[in-house]
Amino acid sequence: MALKIDQGNDYTLIHIQNDSVDAVSAREIAAASEQMQAKTVLDFGSVMFINSAGISALLKLVIEARKRGKKLFAVNVTAHHRKVFEMVDMLRYMPIARMDEVLPIIQP
């Protein structure tokens, strides 16, 4: 399993445990979308590589989640992937934050 999911009262914390996000692991993340609560944090701490299929699946996921009124945040994103996320406009739908910034939001 590529994901470890922690559920809080009104938030979901998804740790991506694979070192790469590709079409397969992105599908697992998409499958986890049903468990996403109003505030969801995706932790990319273990991720070293994201290929184009992974980006595609992630984009579809975050756009769909935002359309359903969910707030998403990404944490522990490398500088390389921060730039990739920026280029594909993912940051508009899933801003990157530090964990210490996100915690007060998801656990006020």
Place this chain on the structure above:
Amino acid sequence: MFENGPDLKNFPASQADLKKDSAERRLYFVAVGLATLATGLATIFILLAPGANSNSTVALHLWLQVATALLVLAFVVVADQLAVKNGLTSRSWLIGAGIVTLIVFGASAIAGEYLTVLLAPLVVGMAQRRREQQTLLLVALAAITLILLEHLLLTVLGWNNAINSSEQGPVAAIIVISTISLALAALMRNYRLEINSYQKEQQSNASEMEVAHEIQTALMPPSEIRTGAWSMFAKSIPAKDVGGDFYEYIPHLDQGIGGVAIGDVAGKGIPAALQMAVVRTLFRVEARRRIFPAETLMSVNVALQAERSFGMVTLLYGFVDQTSSTLHLSNAGHNYPIILNGSFNEVRMPGLPLGIDDGIEYEEKRVHIEPGTSIIFYTDGVIEAMDTGGDLFGFPRLREAVLKYQHYEPREMVDRILAEVAVFTEGAPQSDDITVVVIQHHKQTDGQPLSSLATPLKASAGDYGEGNWI
């Protein structure tokens, strides 16, 4: 449990696999040989056993055991061979197995219950027909357990009097060895067949990939173009399994304008190559109908939304107005273009890739391009090229390489940047297409009219209209 044999996706077709296949062939023949030898030894042992000739009843029992054992072995080996070579149906195989089973039971009633262990090879054969390799081994283990239990039970109950137990022990052991050998033989042969099938499939896929490569290469526009004071050079190095990188040139020479685009279809293999062909066609149609890049990208995105199951496509489109030396840029999620004019400048323009969501409007930026400026487009294969240690080439190394070669002509600059990537990766397998396009506004046009720079069109450039192709 493997329903359809082992997971052969992890078996790359290689010289190593061929060697492995040969090793498994040898192991198969060794196992069959062992089974035959064991059966032979059992026969000799029984024939030479004390009392075999003095007690006609015991001798009859022994011969009956040998005959039954040989019948079972013959059935499994011959029927399996026929099944593989001539497509013997499972039904025929099962009917034969049923008849042999009845004979075994009949012989057991006369010669002693040890004969029931002879059913084990039949079960092994059955498991092989069903391609359940783990069952084969379980059956072999079950055979050992069964014979031990039978021996114990019959001895305790005092019913084991068909033959002297001192003679039965070695016979039973030899039968068990035969059973295990058969199980191994069946397992090895089944595995070899799977690998042969996989290798054939790989060869077929490889030839399909070659066709995909040829299609992809044939679809690419000419790599080197020059119109007046502007020139362009592009190079794409496809990954082994064919990716979806492409570049495109749109001539609008009557207006002194030309467009250059670079894109990347998510995914790999033939699906990505085919999707790339669709996107390029859509793009060429829309780009000829419109001037401004943002409108073109929006139209292509709308058209792609109509295509079901279409993946993501990143596309960067730059449109050069040569009369005003202005570059119009619009970006759908592609790597930012780099403008080189003594310094390194990225034109930051985020945008959703095409095919992700409808109703997207794309931003357009205009950049004045002074003579001596180079514009670089590239795909993610450059920055995500990986060395043997798993490190990425990355944005910083690209920036370094671009600055290092900024004063070169487009062709030289592209070659040298790609050479930097190749040196970095140290021969590590290329996982994605790598494409670099350099557009340059030359400092001197020599005051020549466009027509004087023109050379005859290459055959592949026919679709691109009247232009100055080098």
